[in-house]
Amino acid sequence: xxxxxGRPQFDTSAEAVILTRQQNVDKYRALATGMKPIESHMHExxxxxxxxxxxxxxxxxxxxxxxxxxxxxxxxxxxxxxxLCVDW
Numbered sequence: 001x002x003x004x005x006g007r008p009q010f011d012t013s014a015e016a017v018i019l020t021r022q023q024n025v026d027k028y029r030a031l032a033t034g035m036k037p038i039e040s041h042m043h044e045x046x047x048x049x050x051x052x053x054x055x056x057x058x059x060x061x062x063x064x065x066x067x068x069x070x071x072x073x074x075x076x077x078x079x080x081x082x083x084l085c086v087d088w
Contacts, residue, residue: 040074 018028030036042049053059059068069075 040072040077042072042074 020028031038050065053068059065
């Protein structure tokens with residue numbers, strides 16, 4: 001997992017280091033250079049994620065659940081390609 005952390009108000013760039021086995025180099029190179037789209041698989045375990053957030057009291061009702069989901073990478077991908085949620 002690679003994410004943007006730090007001080008976005010001060011930093012204009014960031015670096016990531018990917019450590020992998022030799023047989024996976026081409027896969028990650030394609031992902032890093034944009035040759036292959038990065039997709040979310042959150043929907044495969046959405047109930048577990050929701051239950052965890054409910055337990056942590058991050059989600060307390062349906063409006064906060066929807067707000068939480070809207071901040072996810074999965075939601076962003078579905079907005080661009082609604083076919084991603086057809087399988088479930």
